[in-house]
Amino acid sequence: MAVDSRTSSPERRPLLEEIHASYSATISSDASTIAESEEPQEPPLLNQFSRFDTICILAGLWSGVFLGAFDGTVVATLLAPIGAHFYKSHQSSYIGTAYLLSVCCFTPLYGRLADILGRKGAMLLALSLFGSGTLLCGIAPSMEFLIAARALAGMGGGGIMTGDSTSRYQNSLLNLDHTVSSIVVTDLIPLKQRGLYQGMCNILYGLGAGIGGPLGGWINDNFGWEAAFYFQAPVLLFSFALVIWKVDIVLPDEVQNQSLRDKLRRIDFLGSITLVGTVGCLLLGFSLKTTEELPWSHPFICSLFIASLLFGVAFLLVEKSWASHPVMPLRLITQRTPLAVSMSNLFGSMAAFSVLYNVPLQYAFIPPQIQCRIPLKGARLLPHSVAISIGSVFAGWVMRKTGKLYILTLISSLLATLATVLVIFWNENTAAFHLWVDIIPSGFGMAGLITTTLIAMIGGVVKQDMPVATGITYLFRTTGQVLGVALSGAVLQGVLLQKLHSKIQGPGSAELINRIRHSTEIIPHLSPELRAAAIDSYADALRVVFICQAAWNFLAFLWCLPIQENLLPDGPGEDDQQNDDTPEEEMP
Known part of the structure; x- marks a missing residue:
């Protein structure tokens, strides 16, 4: 790919400032103004807390990040037993769709709410909504009630897991989710130390996502799926108590002096x-x-x-x-790199979340002789979750060493595509080794992709557009998550219905097909012929879904090709003058 004419522009230094700060590849638009000396100068922090208070504040906030990551993989693991319990397996994808659609809706609001309600108020609101929705899931008497409860939890999840990337007081972070804790880290931690703290936050996110699947499967086997939601209550109470006790952060003067009307006007x-x-x-x-x-x-x-x-x-x-402050400024979307980054994140997120919610369904139909070699339900997602954390850190390390991201972006996208292609060929003869390992490139590649494309997005726009461009990236990413879960669920049910009708015929077939679609737990109790027909139908339907995942990942790869690479400076001695007069070319 041809290097942009701005390749040597000294304006790119802020991107590397944060890359040098941590392997977690954090970058901050706050560092975009640097004095003439070689060392960056930043204004003194408005909030000064003791070391103990800072630890308590971050523990309260990051426990919410951990819980959000944990909850996501737990629910993905429990879709099959929940659907069977309510005799509505065909509606199980709505559980993920309702949550993600709610997150997509409320994500743009929390950054502004953090300015209106204060950091404590915004976090308590998010925790209250998430916690009440989660606990209501545990007592849900019907699938419809559970879906509504997940939507309520998503209203809080939009604040716990995804803050407003457009806030000028917030870092543009290269972790998997743009958390509300990012705002607080910006308020509390000096610029040079933020990379370390964001790296710690990334580790907690990866830990939550990693243990969610195995622990969720163990809880379901021993206590029932309802208990998986109740088990989250202690962490919720811990986070809630620490936020109330210690989070007392003074807002910047620019925010405090704004009227409520002006603050509300900034919310689209x-x-x-x-x-x-x-x-x-x-x-x-x-x-x-x-x-x-x-x-x-x-x-x-x-x-x-x-x-x-x-x-x-x-x-x-x-x-x-x-x-006045659009969630998706169209003037940026018409530019080459922002458009390419947005679309690659859209299709990549569609594939990634389809993998997260549909691969566990495939495990439910693994033949018994293979199941016995996989000791813990949900543990099969553990390597995938670990790969997500490692992929993000590795991408940041490579960019720090090389100052480049284009080839890394393409490789990451191809790794994700490779994983989804491998999954297509799973069958009853697949070795247990492949069931553990084949999806690892998906997590590793997707983590690298969203890390490098966020850098590319910020590096492809002028300084004043950096926060808004970051917000667009997360908007397309959350929209892709919703589309991936919902469309894959629709494809699964459509193909499943067609296959069942073709394989099961005769008197009473319509009622039997309806029972199979509503509950997978009846399949082991069918006659050998009908059981084989049901399992083959699910396998065929899932294979079509996996083909869609591979296609979405390939489209993400194609959209990575037009991304322009702006070389990242490799030393602190370079000038930091921002070239605000060189807008990126628009798409014809």
């Missing part, structure tokens, strides 16, 4: 609502078509697709002409 409510309406109606239309066997011509299905189109048009109009 209309843009968020129209975006969720666009995505939500589209996904609901596809989901109802497959899960409820409604025809394409059904008035309800047609109405949902028309509503999605209208919401989409409204979203574009709002972002272009109405919103």
Whole structure:
């Protein structure tokens, strides 16, 4: 790929400042103004706390990050038993979709809420919503109630796991999720030490994601899936107590002096609502078509697709002409690198979350002779979760050493594609070794991809657009997560229904097919012929889903190709003058 004419521009130094700070590859737009001397100068911190107070504050916030990561892999592991319990396995994908769609909706709001309610108020609101939704999941009397509870938890998850990337007081971080704790780290920790602290946060995230699957499977086997939600209560209470006790952070003068009206005006409510309406109606239309066997011509299905189109048009109009601080500024999306980064993150996130929610379903249909060689349910996702943490750290280390990211981006994308291709060929003869190892490149590659593309996004825009560009990256990423879970669920149910009808025929076949779709637990109790037909149908349906995952990863790779590489400076002696007058070329 040709190097941009701005390759040698000294404006790129802020990107490397944070890369040199930590292997966790954190970068901060706060470091973009540096004095003429070789050492960066930053204003003194507004908040000064003792070492003990700082530890308590970060422990309270980071326990929420740990819990959010833990919750995600726990729920992905429990989809099959939850669906079977309520006799609605065909609706199990809604559990993930409801949570992620809610996160997508509330993600842009929390950074502003942190300015309006204060850091403590915003975090307590997020923990309260997440905690109440999680506990309600444990007492859910029906699948519909559980789905609604997950949506409520997602309202808080948008604050625990994803802060507002557009906040000018927040670091542009290269970890897996842009956390509210990032704002507090910026408030509390000097610039030179932030990389270390963000690295510690990344470790907690990886730990939560890594143990969520195995522990969730163990809890389900011994106490039932409901207990997996109750087990999160102690961590929630710990985080809540520390936030109330210690988080008393003074906001910057620029924020404190703003009126409530000015703060609210910076929240793009209309843009968020129209975006969720666009995505939500589209996904609901596809989901109802497959899960409820409604025809394409059904008035309800047609109405949902028309509503999605209208919401989409409204979203574009709002972002272009109405919103003063749009969640997706269209002027940036028309530029080459921002567009390529956004689309690569969209398709990459679709594939990554489809893997997270559908690969555990494949394990449910592994033949007994292979199952016995896999000792702990959920543990099969552990190597994948560990690879996510290592991939992010490795990508930051490589960029620190080489000052380049383009080839690393392509390799990361190809690794994720390779993993999804390997999964396509799983069958009853697949060795247990492959069931553990084949998805590792998916986690490693995706972590590297989102790390390098965020650097590319920030390096491809002028300084004043860096925070907004970071926000766009996370917007496309969360939207991709929702699309990946929902569309893969719709594809799974559509192909499954077709395969079951072709393999199971005769008197009573319609009722039997309905029972198989609603609960996978009846499959072991079927006659050998019917059991084989049901398992083969699920295997065929999952294979189509895995093919879709590979296609999405390949599209992510194709969108990585147009990304322009701006060489990262490799020394602290380079000038830091930002070239604000060189906008990136627009797409024709």
